[in-house]
Structure formats: C-alpha cells, structure tokens
Amino acid sequence: MFLFLIGIITTMSVMSIVPVNAYETFGGSWSDTNVRDLDWKVKSGIDYYYDIGDAASGATASWQDCVESDCPDFNQVSSGYEVYILDYYDDYGYLMFTVNDPDWTSTYTYSRIFVNEYWLDESYYENPQHMQGVMAHELGHTLGLAHEDDYGAIVLMYPTDLFWWDCGIYQPEYDDISGVVSIYG
Numbered sequence: 001m002f003l004f005l006i007g008i009i010t011t012m013s014v015m016s017i018v019p020v021n022a023y024e025t026f027g028g029s030w031s032d033t034n035v036r037d038l039d040w041k042v043k044s045g046i047d048y049y050y051d052i053g054d055a056a057s058g059a060t061a062s063w064q065d066c067v068e069s070d071c072p073d074f075n076q077v078s079s080g081y082e083v084y085i086l087d088y089y090d091d092y093g094y095l096m097f098t099v100n101d102p103d104w105t106s107t108y109t110y111s112r113i114f115v116n117e118y119w120l121d122e123s124y125y126e127n128p129q130h131m132q133g134v135m136a137h138e139l140g141h142t143l144g145l146a147h148e149d150d151y152g153a154i155v156l157m158y159p160t161d162l163f164w165w166d167c168g169i170y171q172p173e174y175d176d177i178s179g180v181v182s183i184y185g
Contacts (some may be wrong), residue, residue, distance in 0.1 A: 022153030023179030024146040026104040030072075030082075034108070035143070035184055039075050040083035052115055052135075054128065056085055059135035062171035063143070063180070072143055072180070083142055085113045095119040095161070096134055098141035111142040133170035134161055140172065145179045 030038065040060065042053045053076075060074035074083070093116050101110040113135070133156070140157050147159040156169055156176045164170065172180075 021178045021182075022148050022150045022155055022175040023157065023182070024148050025179060025183055026100075026141075026144050026146050028100060028103065028105045028108055029144045029183045030108045032184070034082060036073050037075065038072055038083055038142075039077040039081040040085065041077055041079070041081040043084065043086040051128075052085060052131075055131040055135045058128070058132040059139050059171075062132070062136050063139055066172050066177055072184070074139075082109070083111045083113065083139075085115060087115050087117050089117050091118050093118070096138045098138045100142065100144075108142075108144070113138045113142065129170045130161070130165060133164050136171055137161070137164070140176060140180075143180050144183050145176065148175070 029035070040056065042056060057076065060076075063072055064074060096113055096115050099112045099114070100108045101112075102108075137156050145157050148155045148157045149159065151158075151163075153175060154167055154169065154173055156164060156172050157179070158164065158169075
C-alpha cells in the first residue's frame, strides 16, 4: 500500500496543472483601432449621489493595468466618446446594465452603461470598491465579455455582485483577462 501511495504522489507531482479559462464572449468586439483608444464620458449630473466618475476611473484603470496586450485603452473625455455612462431610475431594475451598438455580435461602434439611481443610496454601494467592481463588470460587457455562470470560477464576469464581494473581487481576474485577450489579443 505504501508503494502504491508513493506512486500516486510521484505521478501527481509530475503532472502539469492546466488553467481552465472560464469566460464567455458575446461574439462581437470593437475594431482594433477603436479598442486601443476607447473614450468614455459620464453624463453630467449623475455624480449627485455617488461619484460615478471615480468608480469609472478606477474600473477603466483596473482593466488597463491587468491586460497584458495594449488593449483596451480607456480615456475620459468631454465629447467624441464611444462609451457613455448615463442614468435611469427603476425601483426593480439592475444597478447597472450595458448595451453595445449596433448589436452584441458585430463590430461595436458605441456602448452605453446605464446606472440605476434607485440603487445608489443602498448602504452596500457606499463602499467605493463595490461600485468600482460593478463598473469594471459592466466595462467587461463593453469589451465583449458575457456572464460566466460557472459558480466555481473566480471571475468578475459572474452575474451576481454579492458573489464578487464575498470573494473580494473588484477588478478583472485571470479568466476575465484571458477572455479579453482572446477577443483582441
């Protein structure tokens, strides 16, 4: 029995661990030119309850800091933008959601991230990391990533924000980055 266990341990020690990429894509993307220079703007007046601009700045920086290739490159501008962050009010809807134009499966020309003002005064969104995490998740959609429904995956693109916070996820993780690299790499 002892030799059997030694054999198993030896076999396991020489096996390489292959990472499993847990990401889903919509099938669309920005053109190579646009993704390297994505300009974004927050609609004026949205920052009344919460500084969405700071959350967006932190979220765009988190994508830029962790993606190995030279994409994406987000720039905050006052006009001529491709990514527009605006508000809406719905007491039942999501905190944020994203719409890529003309559709999810073609070459994107414009993206809108809608922020639901109803949820902004909830206590768990008072933590700047939480809001930045939600914004980074929405920017993942802007880049072409879909939700990853594998509960075992530690990814920002998992569809429930409480899951990210329980795991301490506020920025793109390895598999999120792999997804973006697979699209634009």
